[in-house]
Amino acid sequence: MWRNTELVRGLTLSLALLLAACAGAPQRSADPQQAESPRPAATQAAPPELPKSSSESPGAEPALAETPMHADGLEPSADTAANGSSPPMDFWAGLRSELQFTRCADEDTQSRHWTKRYAGYPQRFQQTIEQIAPLMQYVAAELRAADLPVDFVFLPIVESTYFPHRSRGERPAGIWQLMPQTARGYGAPMKPQYDGRLDYAQATHAAITLLTHLRVQFNDDWKLVNMAFNAGEYRVKNALKGSKGSRLPEPRGLSPITIEHYAKLRSLGCLIDQPERFNLQLPIIDDTRALASVELPEAWPIEFLAHLLVIDPQELKKLNPGLFGTHTPGFPGYRLMVPARAKDDLIAGLAPLPTAVSARWQRVALADPEQQRTLVLQSGLEWDLFTSINRQGGERVWLPTGTGVPKPVALSEPAGETYRVRQGDTLWHIAKRYRLRVQQLVDWNGLGKRALIKPGQWLRLRAPE
Structure with a gap:
């Protein structure tokens, strides 16, 4: 694509596909449409001990190494893991029926090569797919809503194994490996205490907006769209130029990394298309792990949102790894990722609250009921609304009486x-x-x-x- 404080820890299943051709990504032009060189994916094949250089050959050993996701609602439940051998239905069957250009019937020599190599690690492949299934579900739904092929659900696997990699400077980051300028241009800004590239929901919105732009530029030629996602729109357009302004039938002179990027995407589609052919068992999707996003244009304290969702604030942060501070960033189009089962409760909980004081909610310790009533009156809240928000009781209650100024959080906390x-x-x-x-x-x-x-x-x- 044209494109760590604390990395999340604590996942029981710590196996993931590493599909990329090299570890680092070269810097690119500030022009979001112009890449200096094709971008290798964020992770690389695992060598015996020492890391390989960023110039690793595209044909390097593929992939299945320990890149964890998160110790949160994404982790499969014990029941799901125990029943993993049952025939998968629903999500996988639906995905399989909608594939447009990554079926096994679309194989060629290159994609077949990668399919066989990835299929050589069936247990790790299955464990990885089970880890990232909630994110795959979310991305597939967003692709459908944008009228894009669901085949692009495999793109973040190729890019990052759905892991929100951080980076420094003008380098790509997040599950889609978006470059800073590209991310800003397509709706995933970088602000103090926030990096939209690292957020699952915001980065997915930006990537899908970019894919929608590319489909127009390349007339729904999904091979070219994928290559442009990796190498840059104008690089691919230049590779299609023939003599005297003619257009070549195939791009010429693109990096082997870009060529293999597309081959890897198709190989993953084939594994999902015909898992039995490769002795793979796709996991049953646990609906309790499903994810959804909620648009929150105002800044809200993360702990307050977690209170309304009835989840731990750290769990909410793990679902939104682009948040580094105490508040959501507060800009039009910002999307907060939440457990799907709690989405409606959050929307209902926020609906009656005045947005003018959204950032000011804080927990207050009250000495007696009289002080409580005084503060509620001063805050302007109706008593019924106050009691509804604080129905869990306790000596500390939520009131919109703070300064509303987000507090910076150190990026290197003791836990890291x-x-x-x-x-x-x-x-x-x-x-x-x-x-x-x-x-x-x-x-x-x-x-x-x-x-x-x-x-x-x-x-x-x-x-x-």
């Missing part, structure tokens, strides 16, 4: 200073996840040159004081 090793982790994967070097982990934790790490072991992610 250590990491507990999970099954399947390697030093290389942990270092990559937290943007560190393997040698730093070795030095900070007093590990020997050939030391092995084991599940349950704690590692420092910072140099000792």
